[in-house]
Amino acid sequence: MKETPAIRLSGLRKTFGSSTAVDGVDLTVRPGEVVALLGPNGAGKSTTIDLALGLARPSAGTAELFGGDPRRAIRDGRVGAMLQGGALLPTLTVAESVALVAAAHKHPLSVAEALERARCTEIAKQRVAKLSGGQMQRARFAVAVVSNPDLLFLDEPTAAMDVEARRTFWVSMREFTAEGRTVVFATHYLDEADAYADRIVMLARGRIVADGTPTEVKAVVSGRRIRATAGFAWTGDASAAISALPGVRTVEYRAGLLTVVSDDSDATLRGLLAAHDDLHDIEVTAHTMDEAFLALTDQRDPEGAIR
Known part of the structure; x- marks a missing residue:
């Protein structure tokens, strides 16, 4: 029996007036894949994630999660998300924030396990308003994983983290993905995509210009x-x-x-x-991922995508 994709985006397009943010994206992600979305600012990464989650209505095309409406998968607790615009109530503690989200799901992780996975145990009693930028990202991760999702979207997850915090975050992510979960993360840290993704999807001007393993993407730059x-x-x-x-x-x-x-x-x-x-x-x-990134995102002809 053919496996149902975790994500299927077909002819996805999103315009804002005369501006096109996503321009005909076709993307299928299999269960268990760890996929990095790369691209310069304005490439369409965050908009693509919003469309996949059903947070924005596409101008054309369709988005499916686990073969159906994204909102149904979210209601069923199969999808978690850590978004740049995701705000936590400032008066709650980290543990209270995680517990609030856990209460909305049928089969969540325990609050203690979600805090441990996100390396938030030591800040569990801190109020959200008092968190540093890196601590806030870890708290958002705890909130994203407490539903015990099969699919996790992360939009710039290590923004505002220092080097040590980034390393700690990816250790916890390895534990999460080792269980066969599907992860899609947008990042501007090329070393993260190279080190942690099974597959890299590179966007430029709202279109996919590369889709392959890190080795395949770097091979685009010859020599x-x-x-x-x-x-x-x-x-x-x-x-x-x-x-x-x-x-x-x-x-x-x-x-x-x-x-x-x-x-x-x-x-x-x-x-x-x-x-x-x-x-x-x-x-x-x-050649490095940086060189592949520059070569691919500087293409003048988006039709020259590699697959």
């Missing part, structure tokens, strides 16, 4: 980077000779560090070592 410390004098002739090696696209030399981008790193490296036996500390690396 590899060779870095080495050079023991030879850098001259115009040396630059020209290296630029003429097989596969070389760009050459840069700065403060003794040689950086070569090549479409054929093996051939380039053999040529470099044949000509310069004084190279050392050699590194050959794939």
Whole structure:
């Protein structure tokens, strides 16, 4: 029997007057996937999440969660959400906020478990109005998971968190996803998408411009980077000779560090070592998610999407 998708977006479009926020998005997410939504500001990430949750009415197209109306899945407690605009009552404590949401669902987690999952136990008795930005994000996460959802939407979940708080958050998220839950998170931290997502969906100008594993998305930027410390004098002739090696696209030399981008790193490296036996500390690396992000979101033709 064919598995019902956790999310199915078909021809989804949303306009605000003359502005188009989401422009024909087709997206299917299988149960158990962890999907990152990437894109520059204004790419349509938050609007896509709002449409998927039924919080906004599409101008065209449809959104389904678990094969039906998103609002039904939410009423059944199958969906949790941590949204940028989600406000908690400032006079309640964190524990009271979680308990209030738990009371609205049929089969919630215990308040204590939700607080533990979100690493909020130590701030459970603090009033919402007194929380720092990072603490507020953790409290929102506790509220999002207390319904014990099968599907979780997170919109910029680690905004306002410091490095240590981000690390702690993703440890708790790994525990959540290890149970086979489906997670869709929008983020502007490219390292988070690379490290924690099974799949990356990149948006630009309201359209999907890339959809694949982190490795597949990074492979859009062809070639590899060779870095080495050079023991030879850098001259115009040396630059020209290296630029003429097989596969070389760009050459840069700065403060003794040689950086070569090549479409054929093996051939380039053999040529470099044949000509310069004084190279050392050699590194050959794939392109980064940052470079793929810049290359894809700077496309002038949205029809050139990769799948």
